[in-house]
Amino acid sequence: MRQQLNPRRLALRSGGLLVAAALVVGIGPGTASAAPTNPTDSQIAGAQSARDQAAAAVGSISAQLAAAQASADTAHQQAQIALQDYEDKQAAAQQAQADSDAAVAASDAADAARDQGQTAVDDFARSSYMGGTTNPGFASLLTSGSPSEFVERAALLEAAGAGRSDVLDQLTVLQGQAEDAQTQAAGALSTATTLQAEAEQSLASAQAQESSARAQADTLSAQSADLQAQLTAAQQTLYGLQGAREVARQQAAAAAAAAAAVPARSTPVATGSSSSRPSSSSGGGATTPVAPAPTGGSAGAPSASAAATAIAAARSQLGVLYSWGGGNASGPTLGISPDEALVGFDCSGLMEYAYAQAGIRVGGTSRAQWSNNSDKQVDAADLQPGDMMFWASGSASSSIYHVAMYIGGNQMIEAPDRGQRVKISSVRFGGDYFGAVRPSA
Incomplete structure (x- = not known):
């Protein structure tokens, strides 16, 4: 049951392979008279x-591919985390470098100021020595004009010496503090640089792991495509053999019926329309589903070869898992969420595959399959093997939600629902029954 065509169904369509497989067993689409x-x-x-065996191989590698893709996604997440960590460490290292540069500049300035101060003190000592005293102002004291001036000059000279x-x-x-700051900044820079280098190594490792995981996933993807192609070829061979047997059986039955009808023409008998209907449609009592009243179908007689081939193809898939959105003209495929890791069919995927083997494109969704064949409708009382039956929640075709294939004897083949497998079921008529079409007409 699908509302939209699964994009995966476009990947493996190959009409040439279908025709080639049909020619190998001696049948082709629309060749009802072939022998x-x-x-x-x-x-x-x-x-x-x-x-x-091919289906098992596809299922196995599909699981491996899903696991590899999950690993690649996880590796990508880890690489993204490592990248963020590296960028944080890189920013911290850049800030530590800026702090270290500022500390070095401050230390250099402190050294220069200390040198200038030392020079001033040295000059003071030198001038005192050359003047014959450690106090360059001693001469000025001796030349003072009064005791009060002497005291004032002495105080000024003492203050000058103390200030220096x-x-x-x-x-x-300040010089010591600047040197300490420089030492601390250099340590912080060293630590930040080390952390940046470690983060860079972690990033490189994470990126390498992601690259490896992606490469493994790509390899498995290519192998999956090869195995899917092998499965498609194996399915085409199988449906061709089954279709050939079914057509041969029908032709033998028709020949036997024709031979039996020759002597019957010499004996007058009553005729009626019931002779044209299968016995299974008119008997069965309470166990036979009640078909809706005829509405005037528009489909012609079915192509025995096309219908038989479609039925054989559908039968060949009995037991295949239901997969939401799974299946296409080439066979079972991975579905869509929540069955993206499950190979199988949904209801319309099974119909698309079955009729593709007869060279008939019915469409990819149940609604499209009804719309594409709406000019070939048949009444429930006139169902023939190969006809497609539809169910809907309302009276409009936009409410169609399920499709199955009638195979005769009040039975049909369908991909029922999630958690189930392709199977043969009893025909269901009821309030949800929408109608039937005959793609082989």
Whole structure:
């Protein structure tokens, strides 16, 4: 049951392979008068085994591919995290470098100021020595004009000497602080640079793991495509053999019926329309589903070859898992969420595959299959093997939600629902029954 065509269904369509497989067994789309060779049981069994092995291989590698893609996605997330960590460490290292540069500049400035202070003190000492005293103002004291001037000059000279000493002490302290700041900044820079290098290594490792995981997923994807092609070829071989057997059986039955009808013409008998209907449609009592009243179908007689081929193709998929959005003209495929990791069919995918083997494109969704064949409608009372039956929640075709294939005897083949497999079911008529079409007409 699908509302939209699964994009995966466009990937493996190959009409040339279908026609080639049909020609191998001697049948082709629309060749109802062909006389195919009836394959042996061992040929069909061998083809069935080959198909099953190919399907198992596709299922196995699909699981591996899903796991590899999940690993690649996880690796990508880890690489993104590593990238963010690296960028944080890189920003921290850049800031540490800027702080270190500023500390070095401050230390250099402190050194220069300390040097200037030291020079001033050295000049003071030198001039005192050259003047014959450690106090360059001693001469000025001797030349003072009064005791009060002497005291004033002595106080000024003492303050000047003390000021030089205090400034030098302060510059020495600032120089030590600047050197400490420079040392701390250099340590922080070293730590930040180390962390940046470690983050860079982690990033490179994460990116390498992602690259490896992606490469593995790509390899499995290519292998999956090859195995899917092998499965398609095996399915085409199988449906061709089954279709050939069914057509041969029908032609033999028709020949036997024609031979039996020759002597019957010499004996007058009553005729009626019931002779044209299968016995299974008129008997069965309470166990026979009640068909809706005729509405006047527009479909002609079915192509026995096309219908038989479609039925054989659908039968060949009995037991295949239901997969939401799965299946296309080439066979079962991965579905869509929540069945994106499950290979199988949904209801319309099974119909698309079955009729594609007869060379008939019915469409990819149940609604499209009704719309594309709406000019070939048949009444429930006139159902023939190969007709497609539809169910809907309302009276409009936009409400169609399920499709199945009538195979005769009040039975149909369908891909029922999630958690189930392709199977043969009893025909269901009821309030949800929408109608039927005959693609082979």
